Amino acid sequence: MGYRRVLRVVALVFLLSNASLSALSSGYEVTNSGFSHPQLSESEMLGLSIFYQRDLLGVSLSGYIPLTDPLTETILSSEMRLFVFDRTFTWFSLPGRYRPSVSVGVLYPLDTGSFMPSLSLDLLSVQTQNSSISVLSPHIFYVPDSSEPVGWGVSICRFGFLLW
Amino acid sequence: MVRLRKVLIVLLCISGLFSLEAAPQVAITANPVSIFSSSTFPEGLYSQQGLLLSVGERGSVELQSLIQWTPDPVDSIGVGLNGGILLFGPLSPTYFNMKLDGGYLFYHRGADQTDHHLLSLRVSPLVLGNPTYGYQDRIFTVGLLYDLSDSAFSVTYTTVIGSWFFQSR
Numbered sequence: 001m002g003y004r005r006v007l008r009v010v011a012l013v014f015l016l017s018n019a020s021l022s023a024l025s026s027g028y029e030v031t032n033s034g035f036s037h038p039q040l041s042e043s044e045m046l047g048l049s050i051f052y053q054r055d056l057l058g059v060s061l062s063g064y065i066p067l068t069d070p071l072t073e074t075i076l077s078s079e080m081r082l083f084v085f086d087r088t089f090t091w092f093s094l095p096g097r098y099r100p101s102v103s104v105g106v107l108y109p110l111d112t113g114s115f116m117p118s119l120s121l122d123l124l125s126v127q128t129q130n131s132s133i134s135v136l137s138p139h140i141f142y143v144p145d146s147s148e149p150v151g152w153g154v155s156i157c158r159f160g161f162l163l164w
Numbered sequence: 165m166v167r168l169r170k171v172l173i174v175l176l177c178i179s180g181l182f183s184l185e186a187a188p189q190v191a192i193t194a195n196p197v198s199i200f201s202s203s204t205f206p207e208g209l210y211s212q213q214g215l216l217l218s219v220g221e222r223g224s225v226e227l228q229s230l231i232q233w234t235p236d237p238v239d240s241i242g243v244g245l246n247g248g249i250l251l252f253g254p255l256s257p258t259y260f261n262m263k264l265d266g267g268y269l270f271y272h273r274g275a276d277q278t279d280h281h282l283l284s285l286r287v288s289p290l291v292l293g294n295p296t297y298g299y300q301d302r303i304f305t306v307g308l309l310y311d312l313s314d315s316a317f318s319v320t321y322t323t324v325i326g327s328w329f330f331q332s333r
Binding site: 030032033034035036041042043044045046067068091094133135153154156157159 | 194195196198199200206207208209210211233234235236237297298323324326328
């Protein structure tokens with residue numbers, strides 16, 4: 001394949017992805033999470049994510065570090081989020097949307113190098129015009145090749161900022 | 165117990181310094197709290213939640229609880245009382261503000277079943293919102309906890325302390 005053809009394919013992929021991403025809402029999220037499993041740090045984990053969403057579907061890519069000892073561990077994560085429903089309400093004349101969701105994804109601690117499938121629930125999740133907040137979201141994950149195959153955790157707070 | 169009584173009296177006196185002209189506002193508060201370099205608190209994920217009552221134009225009293233969520237849920241818990249003051253203007257109509265608060269925290273550590281008495285001091289350099297908007301967020305709050313039992317300091321940090329008011333002024 002000549003380099004012109006490769007360039008054409010790259011340009012086409014770039015244009016298509018640009019067009020499809022433009023149709024999505026996107027932003028970033030800051031999360032305070034904790035995990036309970038011997039293979040993961042007991043420290044509070046600070047997560048930073050980018051997310052894309054449209055209607056009732058969303059995807060996110062995240063990185064977590066222990067807040068009190070940042071250089072000791074890193075966990076990468078990818079999630080697909082399904083918003084169960086979307087109900088509008090009003091709080092002090094400010095419009096809001098109650099959007100509980102269920103997510104499936106995978107955790108990847110860089111130290112252990114193993115993929116851990118995860119499931120999480122965002123029951124208390126509210127979105128305003130350009131921000132969102134979820135509190136007390138529990139998650140469970142499967143740890144392969146471990147004496148304790150199931151771990152759990154909780155995100156006590158996740159702030160999302162919708163940029164585009 | 166005597167020490168606790170003294171702390172409560174001091175807090176009440178501080179509250180009494182504020183003018184009582186304004187009608188009190190009530191809000192629920194919630195936030196994660198990160199605790200650094202601490203011999204008092206074991207590693208884990210903590211949150212604080214409470215009830216805030218405005219006192220006068222700038223003051224507030226806040227009843228708070230502290231809960232450890234991971235790795236052992238509700239293993240360690242605490243309850244405390246804080247008095248606070250807004251430094252740049254009254255609660256309403258000021259939108260941008262700064263807050264200083266301090267108080268007492270009783271903390272039970274589950275790992276070794278010990279009780280701790282702590283003094284707290286927090287500064288929130290940026291406070292956004294007021295009861296008119298229904299919310300007030302304290303941003304980038306840094307705090308200091310002094311364990312009276314162990315004579316040890318802990319540093320706390322919270323990105324956002326959310327307060328949601330029950331009624332608008």
